[in-house]
Amino acid sequence: MRYPGRTHVFASCQGIMTKMKTLVFLGSVRESTPPRPMRLGARVAKACALQLSEMGIEVEIVDPLEIDQTPPFKPHFAYSASRVPADLRGVAAKIGAADAYVAVSPEYNHSMSPALANLLNHFGSSLFSYKPSAIVTYSAGQWGxxxxxxxxxxxxxxxxxxxxxxxxxxxxxQDVLVDNGTFAADVDEERWKGYFGGTFRQLAWWAEAAKAQHQVTSPTEAFTRDPSQRNAP
Ligand SMILES: Cc1cc2nc3c(=O)[nH]c(=O)nc-3n(C[C@H](O)[C@H](O)[C@H](O)COP(=O)(O)O)c2cc1C
Known part of the structure; x- marks a missing residue:
């Protein structure tokens, strides 16, 4: 099946067509320099959103700077249902409704960014489970x-x-992408789009497969949910 130019829609059991929904998690909250430029992650997340939109996929960027994650750390699932702060409730609903995820991270000390880990740690696996994700990393240096x-x-x-x-x-x-998430004038845009597209086409394929299987068997019925039930005998 060819994906470029195709709009990713799902037929629900009522026959209503819905667009595939993807969330892009932006993994940087860095508002200071050095190093320059600041918060390259915004460009990379926008680039992902642009490529996904061109594939006909509905996409939204989740920016940790726009979400109140008031310290001390208290995740979404630690609140009683009626007391979940509005920001966390809103993002949790988006995670639950999304068909696929894109995790965008800079490299900090050879690891994923603490901002991305902190953002994702606020939400339980039941919201993400049985759906695919794509990994997108970047750096100012040569290893990406x-x-x-x-x-x-x-x-x-x-x-x-x-x-x-x-x-x-x-x-x-910083040399590949400009502020609005489009490619810099002096890079080979077609090659870069092909490179992003290779990953996003896999993501769309798995999202379609998972969505179809969700309608055959609900994971909550098919699998045990208590973590202790995963223990070795
Ligand atoms: C705390 C810190 C650690 C970093 N560690 C690495 C590293 O291990 N490898 C690398 O290639 N770049 C590293 N860098 C450089 C980042 O790739 C570069 O600053 C990038 O712009 C960070 O993304 P951001 O601007 O979206 O925060 C580091 C930057 C910071 C601030």
Whole structure:
């Protein structure tokens, strides 16, 4: 099946067509320099959103700077239902309604960013589970965050949104992307779009497969939910 130019729609059991929904998690809250430029992650998240929109996929960026994550750390699932703060309730609803996720992280000390881990730690795996994710990393240097991507696989797998095998790494992101998330004039835009698209086409394929299977068997009926039930005998 060819994906470019195709609008990703699902037929629900009532025959109503709905667009595939993807959330892009922006993994930086850095508002200071050095290093320059500041918060490259905004460009990379916008680039992901643009490529996904061009594939006909509904997409929204989740920006941790726009969400009240008041310290001390208290995740969404630690509140009684009636007391969940509005910001957390809103993002939780979006995570539950999304079909797929894109996790955008800079590399900080060869690891995924603490801002992304903190954002995702606020939400339980039941919201993410049995849906796919894509890993997108970037850096100002030459490795494009590839080392951060390694531990993002384990993190996202534990959340239950399994990462697809293809990944996007953007080295020298400050030279590849401009502020609005489009490609810089002197890079090969078609090659970059093909590179992002390879990962996002896998994401869309898995999201369609998972959505179809959700309608055959509900994961909550098919699998045990108490973590202790996963223990070895
Ligand atoms: C605390 C910190 C640690 C960093 N560690 C790495 C690193 O391990 N590898 C790397 O390639 N770049 C590293 N960098 C450089 C970042 O790739 C670069 O600053 C990038 O712009 C960060 O993304 P952001 O601007 O969206 O926060 C680090 C930057 C910071 C602030």
């Amino acid at each position: 965050g590839a080392r951060a991507a390694v531990n993002m696989r384990t993190f996202l797998s534990e959340l239950g949104c399994l990462p697809v095998s293809a990944m996007v790494h953007v080295p020298h992101a």
